[in-house]
Amino acid sequence: MFLRKAKQKKSKILPFLTRKTSFVRDERGVTAVEFGILALPFFIIIAAIAETALVLLSSQALDNAVDDAVRLIRTGQAQTANFSASDFRNKVCEESINLFDCDKIKIYVREINDFASANPIDPLDVDGDWDVAEAYNDGAGSSIIIAEAYYKWPMVTSFVSLNMFNASNGFRLLGAARVWRNEPF
Secondary structure (H helix, E strand, C coil), X not given: CHHHHHHHHHHHHHHHHHHHHHHHHCCCCHHHHHHHHXXXXXXXXXXXXXXXXXXXXXXXXXXXXXXXXXXXXXXXXXXXXXXXXXXXXXXXXXXXXXXCCHHHCEEEEEEECCXXXXXXXXXXXXXXXXXXXXXXXXXXXXXXXXXXXXXXXXCCXXXXXXXXXXXXXXXXXXXXXXXXXCCCC
């Protein structure tokens, strides 16, 4: 009789132990759980990589667009066509690959005395707002000109704090500048 009671107790304990070991050994769903744990950091890293690539592409596009647009000033075509700051901005926007809101590109073209005084401006104040009014003076033949274009690029993954934003409110200031002497036209 004692043996029969021991078997009964053992039979009640064994299913619990059997279920526990089968639960520990069961690997169905492990991949889903691991993916659930790693999904958020993975997608944050992918988003940060994609945004970094987009910022670098946009910066290069702005740089190339300014380079193409200043050619018109350097050769005297802009002076002949009586360009204004908005005409120059439209040319920069036309030369870029439609990455920018053209109305938000800030243009600063001015004549300087010599190459040593070619200092780019700081277009933002401490709060990240535009500090300097746009200027456009394309000079005459053989004058030294500095042309600058700036754009505040909105950062989406600024919460990751990768230090990609250098202006306030989650923006990155993109800028391009060229200094040259006009051809004698």
